[in-house]
Amino acid sequence: MRMETIHIQRQIQHFEQRCKGAGLKVTHQRLEVYRELLGARDHPSAETLYKRLERRLPTLSLDTVYRTLATFEKLGLVHRLETAASQARYEVLHTRHHHFLCDVCGQVFDFFWPSFDTAELPSNVGEIGTVDHASVVVHGTCTACAQAQQEYDARQAESLQ
Ligand SMILES: [Zn+2]
Ligand SMILES: [Zn+2]
Incomplete structure (x- = not known):
């Protein structure tokens, strides 16, 4: 197995534990939002993430992405970058x-x-x-x-x- 795959699996495990510890259900949408952000190297905005996910998750809404990211931030799973631009940018804490x-x-x-x-x-x-x-x-x-x-x-x- 490649190092990267092991790393991703560990991060996902950490994610699931953190959610469960906070009494938060690991839904398919939450997992996909986290996974997408985990694989992103460009600190995407919520809009960018939504565009990348909408084909795979047709029931997903931009609002859900915003709320999901806010929840992840509270749990210390993602980091929100304050930039000069109007849209906040996100990354998985590493x-x-x-x-x-x-x-x-x-x-x-x-x-x-x-x-x-x-x-x-x-x-x-x-x-x-x-x-x-x-x-x-x-x-x-x-x-x-x-x-x-x-x-x-x-x-x-x-x-x-
Ligand atoms: Zn430049
Ligand atoms: Zn960064």
């Missing part, structure tokens, strides 16, 4: 990581930052309240967008000559 958000195309990239993870937060944060977790969102322009912009500028400059 290895601790941070996010690079391209402000041009809206893609979200994962990156690791071990020295941040092991650093202590400033003590005055504790005066504000208790911290559950800390993560970093870096805003910028991804390499593909920067390159496209460069090529566009070059063409503009050429046409002006």
